[in-house]
Amino acid sequence: MKRLTGYIIILFHLFACSSINVVDEPDPGLIPNQTTSSSEIEIVIGRLPDSIPMGENAQFTLRVLQNTPTNFVRLDIDTIGKFSLEANGKNFTQIDSILTDLSYDFKFTPKEEGQSLITFHVKSEKHDTSRTVGIRTYSPESEIRFLSVPDSIAVNQSAEFRFIIRGATGESYNLKVDTIIPEFKMPLQSPIAGQSETVISRGVELSVNGGALSDSIKLLAGYTNKFRIANPQAVGNYQILFTFTDKRGKETKFTKTFRAYSPGNINIQFYNVNPCYDLHIDKDKLYDTLNQLYSYIPLSPVFQGQECDSTAYPIHRDSKEANSWNIVGKRGITFHIEQKGSDEFYFPADAIRYPETTPLRPEIDGHDVSQTMQRAGFHGMLFYYIPDRIYKVSTMYRLTVFDRWGKKATRDFIVRTY
Secondary structure (H helix, E strand, O other): OHHHHHHHHHHHHHHOEEOOEEOOOOOOOOOOOEEEOOOOEEEEEOOOOOEEEOOOOEEEEEEEEEOOOOOEEEEEEEEEOOEEEEEOOEEOOEEOEEEOOOOEEEEEEEOOOEEEEEEEEEEOOOOEEEEEEEEEEEOOOOEEEEEOOOOEEEOOOEEEEEEEEEOOOOOEEEEEEEEEOOEEEEEEEEEEOOEEEEEEEEOOEEEEOOEEOOOOEEEEOOOEEEEEEEOOOOOEEEEEEEEEEOOOOOEEEEEEEEEEEOOOOOEEEEEOOOOOOOOOOOHHHHHHHHHHHOOOOOOOHHHOOOEEOEEEEOEEEOOOOOOOEEEOOOOEEEEEEEEOOEOEEEEOOOOEEOOOOOOEEEEEOOEOOOOEEEEOEEEEEEEEEOOOOOOOEEEEEEEEEEEOOOOEEEEEEEEEEO
16 A cells, blocks of 8 residues: 555656746756756766757657665756647656656757757756757758659540648648649731730649649648649640748749550541532531441441542543643542540641642532631542643642641551542
8 A cells, every 4th residue: 555655646747737937037047958067966867859840840858867865856947949848758847856866758849940958957956957959940851752653544544643742740831833834826827916826625634632823832741632633625745833931931942744646546548439419419518428327347338449549530631722721530439437435526727738829729518628627537539620730740739637736647648639
């Protein structure tokens, strides 16, 4: 029973607490790690770092040694700076008394930058001593660590990656995101409202932690964040500019670049089938009729075995006049265009390129398709003789199209006239 009573008394002294005595200035006679003591009593402090970054803590041990045997001594603490202090896992304010020759575990957690001082005062019945320790707290250099960052993303798809702000753990940072994104734009045949180019498509969706981007987003250092890039509307490189600002106004900048690509190949196939002459389709209804009556998969029999990259047309004199010439018989072909994941294509101003001296002028689907979006499928290309042109010639026609995101495809076709 006596032994139990002794333990209760020891525990009572170990955890009895009151408030810290905070002073405005440290004792001018004491400096960090200086000890003022008698030979009878000594404060021993375990290894303690000189400085730590914000967001971390310092742990050390304290032990009081005394030559004259005694159980308890009084401990007072004076402090400079803003921090929290724990002793043996409990919030510490002021311990009335501690046991000698017993090690106590302390944890120092800073709340602001700068120098913090702790002065321990120990007093027994006949002796006393003091010891001051100092710890400098600083903000670490901010940086961002990207985790599993994709280098590329398919258009109309999305990708996510995670990042962590390396700084004072728990400190708030303002994030601002700027972008430099590509545009799918094409030159105009003639300027419109002073503009020589037109934008076909542009844009991308960005979010942080599931929320849309705003002028400033607050994030905490040491925590994982999720960044999402989705639905890029044009092929090319997207630069994402991250600017992090800490509470002191210091900025840290990082840049990430992603490439958006159009995954499917644009397939163009020519067939030596004249839609007007062979299939008896009105030239003003070429697209609709071709795609209503014929199929690409499976390929309709009329197109089977008719794949080609060239053709030839004879030209004859309509009358005795020198320049009265015209094409004999067939004067057109059919081509098919398709791409997985896309059902429309942009025909630029120079959708069909050919030499200025060519005797045959091409036309798609019975009208000018320059600078228009056209659907996938079968199309008719007809040729018309241009008077006053040399008719015995071999001409290469280059068909150029873009998918809706700016991926380019070309296919050459040769027509020989004789």
